[in-house]
Each structure stands twice: as structure tokens, then as C-alpha cells.
Amino acid sequence: MKIAVCVKQVPDSEVRLNLPGPVPELDRSAFTMVINPYDQFAVEEAVRIKERLGHGDITAVTVGPAAKVREMLKKDCLAVGCDRAVIVDDAALAGADPLAVAEVLAAVLRRDRYDLVLCGIKAIDDDSSQVGVMLAELLDWPHVGYIGSLDITGDGLTARREIEGGVEVVASPLPCVLTCGKGLNEPRLPSLPNIMKAGMKPVEVIDCAGLGLTPPAPLTAVKEYTPPPPRGACVMITADDDAAAARELARRLHEEAKII
């Protein structure tokens, strides 16, 4: 089983933006960068599949500047069980939107022919939830999105995905693209010896030309970023005791806020 896992480097979830007002671009220079937490579920699932089958080869693929993403690939992918990594590093991809990124990833995946591709359900920076599904379309493969459990059976798979008010059970042949969510597994942490050994695993750095691809032009662009509207001060409800405060809260939600 040849598996690819697509990963993205994103700002840490603790990052604060504190925009003074509308800005044309975010200053990302001080952000601490980490692997997208959803991609960790994808990496872990790939490693578990390989462990269960007793064979397989896992490639982590990312689009981004090699100097920045190398450490992430080593620590969060190669040290936890991926066998190799591909970095698509091309300055022309700086403003890439999800469809452009999907086209680049599709070029890598077509070149190397995989049986299964795992992605995170979304990246926690632009929160788009698009790349995995677009990738499936560009490869002309089926996909199952937002999976919460997975069973590989010979040349196919069965996955469960949460929908509003229930769960869908989806069966698909291979090859297939899966997008992975929380609940699927508990990602393992890399051990120190494995991080050391990961340094020996092959990492290929390539650009669009190397993939025989003209850098795809983005179809969307961010005009500006604005801070969220300020929220009014919190009305603290005080009363003789907690139960009285609760009744006062209910009254205000009924009379002032008119919600109940």
C-alpha cells in the first residue's frame, strides 16, 4: 500500500493577531509555526494502516518554503513513521489558494502513483476545508470527507463520517482521498531517537517546473483583513445567591435579550 499524507504548516493555535484595524496583509513574521493539528490525525492514521497491514510506504507531501517546513516534516512526519517526504518549494506559489495548492499536490501524486491519500479536514489558518476534496476531483478519484473511523478491506475501504444529527457509513474503492478529523485516532509523539533517525530519511525538494507544471494562478484573493467587531462589556449579574442570580439571568434573557 503506497500512501501519501498531505500536510501544511500553520501558525500555532495560541497565536494572537490584535489587528489595529483593516490591514491589506497579515504580518506573519512572529508566528510560531506548527503542523496543522488535523494533518496529525492523517499522519497517525497512515502509520497505523501501515502497521496493521505489516507493509507499505508513506510519503508526506507539503507545499511551502523548504527552509521553513523541513523541521516539521522531520519531527511530525518522518519521526512518527512516514518513510519519505516531498517539499514543493516555489516562490510563485506564495499567494496560492486552495485550488492552486490542490493542483500542485495532484501533480506530485500523479507522478508517484499512490493507493491512498490522507489529508486533514481543514487547516486552522485559512479554515477553508477544501484542498483534500479538490485533490480527489483533480485526480479523478473518489473521496470520503471528515472521517471519524476507517477500515481498509483489501482493495476498498469503509469509513464513518459525522453529519448533522447522525453518521454516514461510506464505502469506497481504492485509490481514494480521505480527509481526517478528530476522533479518528490519538496521534503519537515522536521519540528522541526517532527524531535523530528521521534525519536519515529521504526528503525531495522540487519546484513546479520540476513537476512539469506552470504555477497555477489563484482564483481568489484576500483584499483585506479586519479585526472582529468589539463585543460590549459583560453584564455581571449579582444577587443574594447563585440561584437568585440564575433567575435574574433568565429574566434578562427573556425581557432584554428576548432570546427565551
Next chain:
Amino acid sequence: MPNIAVFIEQRAGQIKQVAWQMLSEARHLVDAHGGEVWGVHWHAADCDVSTTAGRYGAHKVVTATAPEFERYDSELWTQALAQFVQQHKPDLLLIGSTAMGKDLAPRLAARLRTACISDAVGLSWEDGLVVKRPVYAGKCFAHVTARSVCPVVGIRPNAFALRETGDTAAAVVFKPVLDASRARASVTAVETAAAGKAALTEAEIVVSGGRGIKGPENYRLIEDLAGALGAAAGASRAIVDAGWVDYSHQVGQTGKTVAPNLYVACGISGAIQHLAGMSSSKCIVAINKDPAAPIFKVADYGIAGDLFAVLPALTEAVREFKR
């Protein structure tokens, strides 16, 4: 001037509320800028939504009936919507950012090689379309423009208010050519959750519990209040990771994003990753015994108190008002 198409999602015989919200907002937009609002709806058995769609602003509803529409399939839905876009040529297509919408919109956009923008909370028409959407888990908004014909824009449930401004919509029959042999990943079963449990992402009220509830046995305090309010029950990651409640309840950066009319956070500190999932709620209530808890910074109403005393009294008071 834009003609805006709105995908009217139907699941298990139910139309998603976000469909009416999108029609309302689309109508608001075309009333200011010209153009029309078109609903797109399909189903396995005859069912006419044009009256309701008209009421929320649709000028016409393009409808298709085929046995293949019994159960959602990303490939067949993509085929049908792609044919609709090619034949009717709308300037913009809105799809709810639901489980189905998030599955469908990116595949459709990639097939049509058109721009795709998800989880929008605002639409405006300046020189062209400008879409407002939260990024960085709601820490800021991005205002996004599209450089292609008929962008596909996902709309977050509850972002737009319902407006009953239209009258009647004309029903237009549409006959997509479906190639079922191309459908490869297929839904083999749908397991529905226990009846009466509102879906978190669509609920108008959400009551969530955090580590302050002390143990899984006390989650029932959250469920009782949720029951009294007709709300969905949510949770912080701390109690999901502790195994007290299922992951499907988690609100936040690695859980669900919700924007209900009322969000009640009980025993939740207000970590930045939790705020990510709920800070765009219209009214936020926080109940926390620590008056310095960060959750109060985003709350509209707060009680600095013990949830074990507050919640039963609040549940009782809510029941009183409802009587």
C-alpha cells in the same frame, strides 16, 4: 448585475434552515444591485419547495426529480450542480457550509475550475463580489474576491437572518443527465442520532459544559438546561479528551464552529481555541466561579458563581418562562 443561485439542501426529507437564510440574504443583495435569486433543489420524489423558497426571496426554483437523489452522493450531486451552472449560468452559487456542502462545494468548484470560498458570513457587491469570512479560527475576518465566473461560496449556518420579503417563485424543471457509474464512494448506511437531539452546528441555542462540571455524571446538568431551552449540548475539548462526552459535542478550533443566537458556557475557562468555535455567537452567557476567567471577556451576561447552584435554578426559571 448578479443572478444568484442558492442550493437548497435537503437531507432525510428536511430542508436545511441555511437554505432559507441564503435565499433571504441573496434577495437582499439583488434588491440593491439588480439580478435575480434562483433556488436549486432536487429530490427523489416530487416535492415542491417553490412556495417557501419564494417567500424567502427566490424568483424561481429550478427543480429536478430523480431516483438517484434519494441519498447524498458527492459525485452525482456534483454532476447535477455542474450541469445546472453550465446551463443556467448564474453569476454566483451559494451552498450551505454543512456536512453536505463542505463535501460538495470543493469538488464542484474543482470540476468547474472556479473560485471556491467557504464558511462565509458576509456577502457584498462592490465592483464585484466580496466575501467576508472568519479565518484563524475567528481571530480576524478575510475579505475575499474571486477571479472567475460563478464562484462557489459556502455560507455558514446562522450567519444570515431570515427575511420573508419575496412572494411566489416560478418552478422551472431541470433534467440533469446523471452517470451513476461514476459514483464510486457511496453511502451504505445512515445512522441517525437519538431523536430530539438538535445538531450542534444548526442549533439556535447551544449550552456547553467544561471541566468545571467535575465529572461525566454532571453533564446531565448541561443536558437538562439544553432540554429546557430546546438547545443542543456542547463541550470543551477538556471534557471530550477526558472521555466524559463524545467528540461530536466539541466546540472550538478542533471541534465544531457554532454561531447560535445564544451560547451558554458553563464551567469553561475560555481558552483561545474554545473561543474560536463560538465567539461569533450573537449572545454569550458565561457561568464560571472564577470572576477572572477569560470567557467573561467575550460574554454579554455573566454569573461569577458555582454552576452546581446556578444551573438547576436556571433550568427551572427557563421552564417557568416557557410555561
